[in-house]
Amino acid sequence: MKKYFSILFFAMCLCATFLSGCGEPKKNAADSVRAIYDLYILGDTQGITSLGMTEEDINTARQTYDDSLKETLRANFSASGQEIEEAVLDELCNARKTALAKMKASAEIISEADGKATVVIHTTYFDESSLDADAFFSAKEDARHKSFASTEEQNKFLMDTYTQNLITAYHEVTPSEKTTDISVDCVIQNNTWVPANMSSFGSDLALAITGQTE
Numbered sequence: 001m002k003k004y005f006s007i008l009f010f011a012m013c014l015c016a017t018f019l020s021g022c023g024e025p026k027k028n029a030a031d032s033v034r035a036i037y038d039l040y041i042l043g044d045t046q047g048i049t050s051l052g053m054t055e056e057d058i059n060t061a062r063q064t065y066d067d068s069l070k071e072t073l074r075a076n077f078s079a080s081g082q083e084i085e086e087a088v089l090d091e092l093c094n095a096r097k098t099a100l101a102k103m104k105a106s107a108e109i110i111s112e113a114d115g116k117a118t119v120v121i122h123t124t125y126f127d128e129s130s131l132d133a134d135a136f137f138s139a140k141e142d143a144r145h146k147s148f149a150s151t152e153e154q155n156k157f158l159m160d161t162y163t164q165n166l167i168t169a170y171h172e173v174t175p176s177e178k179t180t181d182i183s184v185d186c187v188i189q190n191n192t193w194v195p196a197n198m199s200s201f202g203s204d205l206a207l208a209i210t211g212q213t214e
Helices: 005-018 029-042 046-050 055-079 086-100 128-144 151-171 198-209
Strands: 105-113 116-123 180-189 192-195
Touching: 029 046, 029 055, 029 105, 029 116, 029 180, 029 192, 029 198, 046 055, 055 086, 086 151, 116 198, 128 151, 180 198, 192 198
Parallel strands: none
Antiparallel strands: 105 116, 116 180, 180 192
């Protein structure tokens, strides 16, 4: 199973450095948490723009996230002794974005006092671990019914088929009917409500939206 949570919380930490404001926060803590969710999970920039993040900074944060995701995927294939073509890598990343964009969420403030707040975000999710395992199992079954001239040829077929299975599966993702909850402690930073621990929020969110508990 590929690990994405480190990428997400790194990108969120970068996002936090770009947020700025003047005077009192224009948005409440729930709006801020939802805006960050919308940016990285749904690809929606409207909320984060209203928090004071410029278009240039948004593009930088998103590009950093995309580049980190690609490097992680490329490393996963390299660890298996395979190289992935750039076009296929782009297709795989875009397919995953398509799956994430199907998620839905809401956020509510549970408590707020003295410049601190606790927000709970309710999000749908999909079981990425099972999706990944099924894509590989199906590829193994296809390979089992074919003949190959060499182990190298077999491995290439296996990885190519697995990748295409995974791309198809991402496009066909159906979000869960139920939601999972994430509790987020928030503070005011640069006159904007942000998660007190972006790393923790990014990790928790990445696990939650992919159906993992830890």
